[in-house]
Amino acid sequence: MSRNHPDTDTVRAALALAVHAPSVHNTQPWQWRVGDTTVHLYVDEERGLHHADPDRRDLLISCGAALHHFRVAARSFGWHTVVHRFPNPDDPRHLAALEFVPVTPTSDVVSMARAIDDRRTDRRKPTSWEVPEPFITAMIAAGVAEGAMVSDIPGGATRIRLVEAFRAASSEHRADRGYRSELARWSGRRADTEGVPARNAVASADPLTREFHASTLTEAVLHDLDDHGALLLVHTGSDDALSRLRAGEAASAVLLSATGFGLATCPLTEPLELPGTRALVREDLLSDSGFPQIIIRAGWASTSAAPVPATPRRPLAEVVRPLE
Numbered sequence: 278m279s280r281n282h283p284d285t286d287t288v289r290a291a292l293a294l295a296v297h298a299p300s301v302h303n304t305q306p307w308q309w310r311v312g313d314t315t316v317h318l319y320v321d322e323e324r325g326l327h328h329a330d331p332d333r334r335d336l337l338i339s340c341g342a343a344l345h346h347f348r349v350a351a352r353s354f355g356w357h358t359v360v361h362r363f364p365n366p367d368d369p370r371h372l373a374a375l376e377f378v379p380v381t382p383t384s385d386v387v388s389m390a391r392a393i394d395d396r397r398t399d400r401r402k403p404t405s406w407e408v409p410e411p412f413i414t415a416m417i418a419a420g421v422a423e424g425a426m427v428s429d430i431p432g433g434a435t436r437i438r439l440v441e442a443f444r445a446a447s448s449e450h451r452a453d454r455g456y457r458s459e460l461a462r463w464s465g466r467r468a469d470t471e472g473v474p475a476r477n478a479v480a481s482a483d484p485l486t487r488e489f490h491a492s493t494l495t496e497a498v499l500h501d502l503d504d505h506g507a508l509l510l511v512h513t514g515s516d517d518a519l520s521r522l523r524a525g526e527a528a529s530a531v532l533l534s535a536t537g538f539g540l541a542t543c544p545l546t547e548p549l550e551l552p553g554t555r556a557l558v559r560e561d562l563l564s565d566s567g568f569p570q571i572i573i574r575a576g577w578a579s580t581s582a583a584p585v586p587a588t589p590r591r592p593l594a595e596v597v598r599p600l601e
């Protein structure tokens with residue numbers, strides 16, 4: 278290992294963890310390029326969802342999550358990353374150029390890196406056990422440290438209105454043939470390396486749950502139907518590409534922090550994909566100032582619930598190439 282940059286095996290090990298990042302419909306819309314002393318992240322626009330995500334918001338949030346996963350992995354291996362976001366004004370697909378500085382990993386970053394392997398999107402309704410306040414505070418702090426804002430969505434009337442926005446978005450999507458055929462392409466099929474398998478999707482009456490093309494995961498048996506899962510909204514002051522990338526980094530930090538506490542998590546964006554319902558969420562939760570990017574649900578899974586299987590990933594050879 279050079280004193281100034283990690284060796285090839287270390288970079289590869291960090292990339293192998295980075296590709297575990299969550300992405301909308303498990304599209305994995307990223308490409309990595311590895312130079313002698315630098316690593317570069319590009320967005321793979323061909324993997325964008327034209328119907329679910331016409332604004333490319335989820336696309337960039339997904340890449341931001343991968344960027345954060347890579348940074349956490351590298352740091353846990355002893356390399357702090359200096360990140361230049363959107364380094365090339367002539368190439369908006371070039372999301373980040375990373376340089377390395379040796380660092381001694383802290384136990385916090387090692388725990389966060391461990392959470393990468395453990396994290397799964399769990400779409401089942403969480404139990405009624407409350408998420409302790411200090412956990413919520415820590416998840417918010419982890420997200421805020423990544424350059425976005427994170428707010429705990431209160432219960433009561435605000436949550437009821439949010440559930441209504443989820444219902445409205447879901448029924449708008451159900452009536453949209455383009456959305457449905459795109460969903461059928463990305464979910465429910467026997468896909469080996471991408472998409473949301475039926476075994477990870479749940480047929481649920483829970484309005485927060487996105488309906489995928491096919492679902493075989495069974496909803497947990499809950500005795501108390503109150504849902505005490507925390508809902509955390511990641512939001513930003515602007516709605517440009519950089520803000521979306523940073524929102525993805527923040528979402529990743531929230532998810533890994535929650536996973537470290539043993540919480541089940543699910544990213545949720547359906548009402549933020551449609552202008553009408555996104556405007557409702559913006560008005561209700563942010564009083565029209567700032568931009569909602571992604572909601573993270575975090576709660577305790579039922580002790581009787583089987584573990585959620587890992588979703589597939591594309592082989593590293595498809596997403597990692599040498600820098601030309």
Ligand SMILES: Cc1cc2nc3c(=O)[nH]c(=O)nc-3n(C[C@H](O)[C@H](O)[C@H](O)COP(=O)(O)O)c2cc1C
Pocket residue numbers: 297298299300301302303334335336338339342396397398399400472473486487543544545546547571587588
């Ligand atoms: C930007 C973004 C939006 C997402 N939106 C949803 C959603 O609305 N509903 C849902 O069930 N999962 C959502 N997910 C979770 C992805 O479907 C999930 O990350 C992907 O299938 C990979 O599975 P894994 O997270 O278990 O690794 C989203 C993830 C990201 C990054």
